[in-house]
Every structure is written in structure tokens, then in C-alpha cells.
Amino acid sequence: MPEKCYVLKDYRKYRYNPLELIFYSGIGALAMGTVGWVFYQNYYITVITAILGLFYPKIKLKKLTEKHINILRLQFKDMLYYLGSSLSAGRSVESAFAQVYSSLKNIYPDDKSDIVRETEIILKRLRTNENIENILKDFANRSGIEEIHHFADVFSVCRRSGGNLIEVVRTTSRMISERIEIKQEIETNLAGKKQEQRILTLSPILMVIFISKMSGEFIQPLFSTEVGRVVMTISLLMIGIGIIISNRIMDIHF
Numbered sequence: 484m485p486e487k488c489y490v491l492k493d494y495r496k497y498r499y500n501p502l503e504l505i506f507y508s509g510i511g512a513l514a515m516g517t518v519g520w521v522f523y524q525n526y527y528i529t530v531i532t533a534i535l536g537l538f539y540p541k542i543k544l545k546k547l548t549e550k551h552i553n554i555l556r557l558q559f560k561d562m563l564y565y566l567g568s569s570l571s572a573g574r575s576v577e578s579a580f581a582q583v584y585s586s587l588k589n590i591y592p593d594d595k596s597d598i599v600r601e602t603e604i605i606l607k608r609l610r611t612n613e614n615i616e617n618i619l620k621d622f623a624n625r626s627g628i629e630e631i632h633h634f635a636d637v638f639s640v641c642r643r644s645g646g647n648l649i650e651v652v653r654t655t656s657r658m659i660s661e662r663i664e665i666k667q668e669i670e671t672n673l674a675g676k677k678q679e680q681r682i683l684t685l686s687p688i689l690m691v692i693f694i695s696k697m698s699g700e701f702i703q704p705l706f707s708t709e710v711g712r713v714v715m716t717i718s719l720l721m722i723g724i725g726i727i728i729s730n731r732i733m734d735i736h737f
Contacts, residue, residue: 491604494555494597495627497548504540511539521691522715524706551597553670556628558598560663561590563634563656570649577609616642630659673733680729687722 499507515536519529565586569579584602591599601622608618619635634655641651694702705711 491621491625492597492600493625494552495548495625497544497551499540499544507540507543508537511536511542514539518688518719521688521695522719523712524695552626552628555597555626556630556663557667558587558591558596559626559628559631560660562587562598562602563652563659567649567653567656570652576615577606580606580609630662634659677733680733684722684726684729687718 512533513536516529516533519525519532523529562583565583566579569582570576574582580602584599584606587596587599587602593599605615605618605622609615616635616639619631619638623631623635637651637655638648641648691702705715
């Protein structure tokens with residue numbers, strides 16, 4: 484394995500690449516601009532709402548961070564499986580991680596895979612005589628993943644107390660894997676409800692578009708009078724509050 488410089492990545496802080504930033508800014512500006520036109524039908528207000536949409540990447544940041552961490556959590560489950568198998572075969576810790584690295588590269592051939600890179604970093608730090616306990620704790624702190632914290636703590640206690648490392652890793656791996664699978668199942672069950680939430684969020688906007696097209700003269704005072712714009716603003720605020728409340732209901736941490 485060629486020696487390369489490595490960067491210790493903090494998974495708790497998601498960083499946009501330029502294309503992602505442009506993409507989400509464009510999505511936000513387009514969506515908010517559309518909402519501004521639908522509810523006000525005024526060019527100046529549409530431009531203002533489109534500019535507000537440029538802040539969408541900051542709102543999206545939390546979701547992208549959680550998604551990134553969830554992917555790493557699933558990959559960590561695979562790492563635990565291969566680590567337990569390698570230690571059971573009688574390999575040393577360094578040899579076991581070397582085998583894990585080789586196995587993970589076959590599963591995740593993409594060079595950008597986080598777990599492959601982290602396993603490579605663990606190997607390199609082991610070869611510079613760093614303590615495996617400190618390496619795992621550092622990985623746990625940077626990942627912000629509870630399961631990795633648990634594994635690092637159990638691994639550290641086992642090494643210090645001279646316990647059966649193989650059995651502890653195997654048991655811990657099984658327990659953490661079961662916990663991750665339960666989280667996956669909960670996420671799968673929530674996916675349908677989240678889709679329903681998105682549809683309900685779009686419903687008021689689609690309704691306004693439909694009424695505007697079918698009964699333009701009837702709804703026109705809402706766009707051309709001060710009272711109408713106040714009514715539309717209150718409607719938008721209520722929709723926004725509804726979106727915030729529904730997102731908080733769906734934002735389940737476990």
C-alpha cells in the first residue's frame with residue numbers, strides 16, 4: 484500500500500464542493516422565486532424571494548451532514564464484521580486491520596469511500612507506533628457516531644484489562660450491528676411519512692396555482708391589492724410554520 488499523506492476528516496462538519504454549492508443555491512433560488520411569483524405575481528417580490536433562496540445551502544447543511552454520517556455508520560458495520568473475522572483467525576491487530584482494509588476496498592472500490600480511507604489511516608498510524616486505543620477514540624470523536632464511541636471504549640477497556648479481545652470484538656460487533664439495523668428499519672418506516680409530508684407541503688402552492696389558472700379574475704385582488712398581499716403573506720407564514728413543525732416531528736433522533 485503506497486504511503487500517502489492523510490487528512491483527518493471531521494464528519495460532524497459537512498463542506499460543500501463548488502458544484503454542490505451552486506446546485507443547492509440554484510434549487511433554493513428557483514423554489515423561492517417560484518413561491519414568490521405564485522403568491523404575489525410581482526417581479527420585485529419574486530427577485531427578493533429568489534435572493535432569499537440563496538441561503539438554502541445553509542438550511543440543507545444539517546441534512547447533508549446527517550446523511551454523510553449515516554453512510555459512514557453503515558460502512559462501519561462492515562468494518563466491524565471483517566475485523567471480528569480477522570481477529571478470530573488469530574491475526575494481530577495491525578494484521579487484522581490490513582485484512583479489513585483489503586476486504587473493504589473490494590466492497591467499496593471508490594477511492595472516496597470514507598471507511599476505506601479511515602481504515603488506511605488507522606493502518607498508517609499503527610505503523611508509526613501510535614496507540615490503537617487513541618486512534619479509535621480519535622476516529623470516534625471525528626465521526627460523532629455513538630456506535631463508534633461505544634466500540635472504542637469497549638476496545639480500550641478490553642486491551643487494558645487483558646480480556647478476550649476476540650470475543651469482545653465479536654460480541655460488540657454483533658450488538659452494534661443489530662442496533663444499526665434497527666435504526667435502518669426505523670428510517671425505512673419513516674421514509675413513507677416523510678414523502679407524505681413533502682406532498683402536503685406542496686399542496687397549498689399547487690392549489691393557488693390551480694385557482695389562479697381556473698379562476699384568474701376571482702383571485703386577482705389577492706395579487707393587486709394591499710389587503711390581498713397581507714392575506715397572502717399571512718398564508719405563507721402559516722405554511723412556513725407548518726413546514727417547521729412537521730420537520731421537527733419527523734426529525735427523530737435515536
